[in-house]
Amino acid sequence: MTTMKDVAKHAGVSKATVSRVLNKKGYVSKEAEASVLKSIKELNYQPNSVARSLYHKTSGMIALVLPDISNPFFPELARAVEDVALAYGYTVVFCNTDEEIEKEKRYFEALQQKYVDGIILSTSSQAPDEYHKLDLPLVALDRFLGENIPTVVSENKRGGELATQHLLDNGCKNLAHLRGPEGVGPAEDRLEGFRKVVSKEKCSYTVRTAGFDMERAKQETYKLFQDKPDIDGIFAGSDITAAGALHALSTLGKKVPEEVKVIGFDGIPLGQMFVPGITTMEQSIYDMGALAARLLIKQIEKKPIENYIHEFPVHLVVRGTTEEVMT
Amino acid sequence: MTTMKDVAKHAGVSKATVSRVLNKKGYVSKEAEASVLKSIKELNYQPNSVARSLYHKTSGMIALVLPDISNPFFPELARAVEDVALAYGYTVVFCNTDEEIEKEKRYFEALQQKYVDGIILSTSSQAPDEYHKLDLPLVALDRFLGENIPTVVSENKRGGELATQHLLDNGCKNLAHLRGPEGVGPAEDRLEGFRKVVSKEKCSYTVRTAGFDMERAKQETYKLFQDKPDIDGIFAGSDITAAGALHALSTLGKKVPEEVKVIGFDGIPLGQMFVPGITTMEQSIYDMGALAARLLIKQIEKKPIENYIHEFPVHLVVRGTTEEVMT
DNA sequence: GTATAATATGTAACCGGTTACATGTCAAGA
DNA sequence: TCTTGACATGTAACCGGTTACATATTATAC
Known part of the structure; x- marks a missing residue:
């Protein structure tokens, strides 16, 4: 590794001058600059960013x-x-x-x-x-x-509202929200949005915690339908959660979207890869x-x-x- | 930020001794060590790794x-x-x-x-x-x-063989391989595996380049069935490619796996999220x-x-x- | 009792840059 | 001609560690 010292020697100037050329700081004559630049090229010099870091913190x-x-x-x-x-x-x-x-x-x-x-x-x-x-x-x-x-x-709360409203607009009467992990901001906000809409619309609903985990979402969905077989709309806290729910629904023989509608959240590429594509609240990730x-x-x-x-x-x-x- | 100098002063020793304590190198008396360790605690000293980097390269x-x-x-x-x-x-x-x-x-x-x-x-x-x-x-x-x-x-070539063989074992007669990008090693190897099996088994086949891109795989699949409507087995070069193919097949109204079987490659989580799950050659990613x-x-x-x-x-x-x- | 080795610690140079400061040159202005 | 300031460049200290080397003390060996 060539250092500034090498360049300085090769160019016949001091380290300080080399540094000045590199940083375009302070006074440097045309000749000195040319000489330094030439030496840098010839020696294939690359400044060492660790040394720089040390000084500049x-x-x-x-x-x-x-x-x-x-x-x-x-x-x-x-x-x-x-x-x-x-x-x-x-x-x-x-x-x-x-x-x-x-x-x-x-x-x-x-x-x-x-x-x-x-x-x-x-x-x-x-x-x-x-x-x-x-x-x-x-x-x-x-x-x-x-x-x-x-x-x-993202406007998570608003997203929660819109997602919930979308289910209602499509005729869902019994909603479930597979919420994300407790204590995680976006999950809480989406839940809040959900709550706001269902309470205003006075519709039947239930909330289950599914994390943002596909397998868990699947299990929760099984349990969900065991308890409440008449659920016809699921607002999943994430697209992964939605995928889990869809999996379970497929196994349960529920037709999507005819019998149960599902909406996710995030807008990750997975959603459009799915067949059928997952309706979602897309974020500008x-x-x-x-x-x-x-x-x-x-x-x-x-x-x-x-x-x-x-x-x-x-x-x-x-x-x-x-x-x-x-x- | 407290530095080694601060610690040295506080402990009443030189920087060298502090360094020796930290690196457990060279001779240090019990007392000096104790004193240094105490100072390190009290001053909440954390060694600066940039300085260290500079010296050690x-x-x-x-x-x-x-x-x-x-x-x-x-x-x-x-x-x-x-x-x-x-x-x-x-x-x-x-x-x-x-x-x-x-x-x-x-x-x-x-x-x-x-x-x-x-x-x-x-x-x-x-x-x-x-x-x-x-x-x-x-x-x-x-x-x-x-x-x-x-x-x-991964054993990409062998994977290509196994995947292809799996399609044949399941009764496929007209195979297609949606290969990955040209020039990319794993894609070439998988293709080679495919070629090896289809040529040995003397079955009808075709190869299309679909990259590792879902949208492109979809388009290639449409074209594929336009040209060769009797394809009944697709070996996709990746799971993403398989997802694209499945999308197209769904649109084309082809039933999977009844009419067309699809196998992917990679074993990414997407595969098991899908409904139906994507058969794949799983790598130990x-x-x-x-x-x-x-x-x-x-x-x-x-x-x-x-x-x-x-x-x-x-x-x-x-x-x-x-x-x-x-x- | 002296030579020798092991222990202990400090000084200073070094890693590769940056820059404050000193010094020197030269041209413009008084 | 002398002053002043812009221009140019080198020296040396510094960033925060590491370590070769010198030095000093103590223990061990002969």
């Missing part, structure tokens, strides 16, 4: 902390973050916490020691205070961590990830942030599980 | 270079890599190249400047020589890059990722590697798209 790295990249909701988010990061010259480190506090803490320690410039959090295991203690630029993505942390979320990354980089670069809460609209995407549509 | 980071994390094959792989990395104290940086040489090159530059300790490559855009020039520990994952680069792959990470770390830590080529067996998982099974 920044690393050009941002971390993406999420529960589990193999949950299909996250890859697209991660992809968006990485695309934006790349465009701005940042590198993305990713951390799967499985929502375990211990793992999260270990990551935070390691990340701080590496001078990561900021963190995007899609988990919420710890108390908000902990996050502030980090004294690092943060962005909350798909979670809410506190007033003064920039936040990017990629855009959310991209915005989160941009908000983080803004903070890192000390640029002002106008809004702290960014709520993305959700869109009803009607597919085969609620209406018989042409494919 | 290593970073404790490994990079995972893949085409696109939002391709459902990769999240599980990434997860496995990250799990192992975490266990060994490494951090994972991830890089989506979209199989573009330019992107890949930019990443490599950035990674070298950051002293990444090694790279796991699930892409193959560049010529093998380029990879050797890096002079960094490498592991090829799901791709073959050269004899002397440790490689972790997680195990492959985990092994790749271990092989990389072995190289980084200069431990001997016994085998350079690791071929994981594939397993036929029979689901609803080839046989009518109980769910």
Whole structure:
């Protein structure tokens, strides 16, 4: 590896001058600059970013902390973050916490020691205070961590309302909501939306906790129909949950959408791969990830942030599980 | 941030002694050690890994270079890599190249400047020589890059054979293979397996390129049945491709598995979420990722590697798209 | 009792950049 | 002609660790 010293010697100048050329800072004569640039080329010099980090106390790295990249909701988010990061010259480190506090803490320690410039959090295991203690630029993505942390979320409550309304509009009389994990913001908000609509419309309903897990959703659906065989509309807390429900319904011999209608949430690609396609409340997953990354980089670069809460609209995407549509 | 200097002062020793305590290297008296440890606690000192990196020319980071994390094959792989990395104290940086040489090159530059300790490559855009020039520990994952680069792959050819044979065993007479992208190793190997069986069995067959893309697979399937309406068995190059085919078949009104049987490849979770479940050649995705990470770390830590080529067996998982099974 | 080895610790250089500061040149302005 | 400031460049300290080397003390051996 050629270092700045080598370049300096080769160009017949001091390290300082080389540095000035590289950073376009301070005064450098045309001749010196030309000479340095030539030497850089000839020696194929690449500045060492670790040395730079040490001095500047920044690393050009941002971390993406999420529960589990193999949950299909996250890859697209991660992809968006990485695309934006790349465009701005940042590198993305990713951390799967499985929502375990211990793992999260270990990551935070390691990340701080590496001078990561900021963190995007899609988990919420710890108390908000902990996050502030980090004294690092943060962005909350798909979670809410506190007033003064920039936040990017979907209109989950409204989505819950719209999804529920969609079932009712399609003639469902007995609704079930397979809700996401307790304590997880978006899941709570979707439930709230569901509650709001069913109580206003005074229709019969039930709520079961299915996490965001396909297998569990399947089991809960079996139980659900054991208890309440007349359910004709299911609002699943996620598309994965919907897939689980559809599985169970298929086994139970219930026809979708004729006998039971199902709507999911998220708008992950899985939904349109399914046959029939899963009706869902689509989130702008990629855009959310991209915005989160941009908000983080803004903070890192000390640029002002106008809004702290960014709520993305959700869109009803009607597919085969609620209406018989042409494919 | 407290530094070693602070700790040294507080403990009444020199930086060198603090370093010795931290690294358990060289001679340190019991008293000095106790004093240093106490100071470390009291000052809540955390060593700065950037400074350490600068001296050691290593970073404790490994990079995972893949085409696109939002391709459902990769999240599980990434997860496995990250799990192992975490266990060994490494951090994972991830890089989506979209199989573009330019992107890949930019990443490599950035990674070298950051002293990444090694790279796991699930892409193959560049010529093998380029990879050797890096002079960094490498592991090829799901791709073959050269004899002397440790490689972790599935038995793709054998998988192709087994999948094809499974269709024949189930009575298919007119086969189609929706092959993966040209030039991509696993896709070529699966095709080779397909060819081997169909030519031996002398059955009618056709091959279409569908990439690993659902929409394209759908379109190719439409075209396929336009040309050859009597196709009764489809070997899709990936589960995503299979999903696309199933979509098209549903639209075409072809009954699966009665009229047409479909088998995919990969064993991604999508397959079992589907109704009917997608029969597939299952790869040990997680195990492959985990092994790749271990092989990389072995190289980084200069431990001997016994085998350079690791071929994981594939397993036929029979689901609803080839046989009518109980769910 | 002296040579020798093991133990203990500090000093300073180094990793590869960045930059405050000192110094020097040269041209414009008084 | 002398002052002043823009321009140019080098020296050295610094970021926060690590370690070769020097030095000092104590224990062991002969």
